[in-house]
Every structure is written in C-alpha cells, then in structure tokens.
Amino acid sequence: MQNPCQSCGACCALYKVVVLTSETNDQAGGIVPEDLTVPSGRKKRLMKGTETFSKRCAALDGTVGAKVACRVYAQRPSSCRNFPASWEIRRGSNPLCDRARAIYGMLPFESY
Numbered sequence: 591m592q593n594p595c596q597s598c599g600a601c602c603a604l605y606k607v608v609v610l611t612s613e614t615n616d617q618a619g620g621i622v623p624e625d626l627t628v629p630s631g632r633k634k635r636l637m638k639g640t641e642t643f644s645k646r647c648a649a650l651d652g653t654v655g656a657k658v659a660c661r662v663y664a665q666r667p668s669s670c671r672n673f674p675a676s677w678e679i680r681r682g683s684n685p686l687c688d689r690a691r692a693i694y695g696m697l698p699f700e701s702y
C-alpha cells in the first residue's frame with residue numbers, strides 16, 4: 591500500500607520546519623543536508639523555503655494533494671520524523687496534520 595502522505599504533502603508546504611543545528615551534515619553525526627537549511631537563531635535552522643511567508647520545503651518535489659516526494663527522506667530532520675500523520679495514529683489524530691490537509695482542501699484521515 592502506498593503511504594498516504596505521498597499523495598498529500600500539505601504539512602511540508604505549510605509549516606516552518608525546524609532543524610536543530612546539530613542535525614545538519616556539516617556537524618559530526620548530522621544527516622540533514624546543510625545547504626537545504628537556513629539559519630534561524632543560535633541553535634536552530636529551518637528547512638529552506640519554510641522561512642518564507644508562502645512556506646514550502648525546498649526538499650519537497652511534486653504537487654501537494656496529488657503526488658509528492660521528499661528528496662531527502664532518509665536524511666529528513668527529526669521534526670519531520672516526529673510529525674505523525676493522522677492515519678498513522680488511527681485513534682485520536684494529529685490536529686496539525688488535519689489542519690494542513692484542510693487548508694489544501696483535503697479531508698482529515700479520521701473522516702475516511
């Protein structure tokens with residue numbers, strides 16, 4: 591079964607995506623491509639593109655609500671890894687997932 595996030599991507603094109611400075615690949619043990627991030631304060635960075643008003647992560651390929659892919663999926667920051675989709679939670683939901691989908695005109699997964 592295809593991961594439903596692959597036909598969504600709304601959260602990647604709505605929210606600021608925080609990256610800890612220690613997570614970028616210019617640091618020992620870091621994996622997130624540093625050149626895909628921008629500084630945001632002393633200890634944090636943001637995924638490039640999410641610092642702007644019309645946020646869209648620079649690593650997001652495709653069309654939101656149709657077909658998307660994360661170009662750095664294996665190297666994505668912890669804030670992405672720790673952001674559950676509502677379909678993953680089953681009971682209860684992630685309101686931020688539901689909100690992102692609603693803004694892009696998609697139903698929350700709990701309504702399926």
Ligand code: SF4
Pocket residue numbers: 601602607637647648649650651659660661662663666667670
């Ligand atoms: S790094 Fe990947 S999963 Fe995280 S916001 Fe960007 S496109 Fe989405």
Ligand code: SF4
Pocket residue numbers: 594595596598599600601602673674675676686687688690691
């Ligand atoms: S908004 Fe929810 S369903 Fe859509 S990509 Fe993000 S986590 Fe997945």
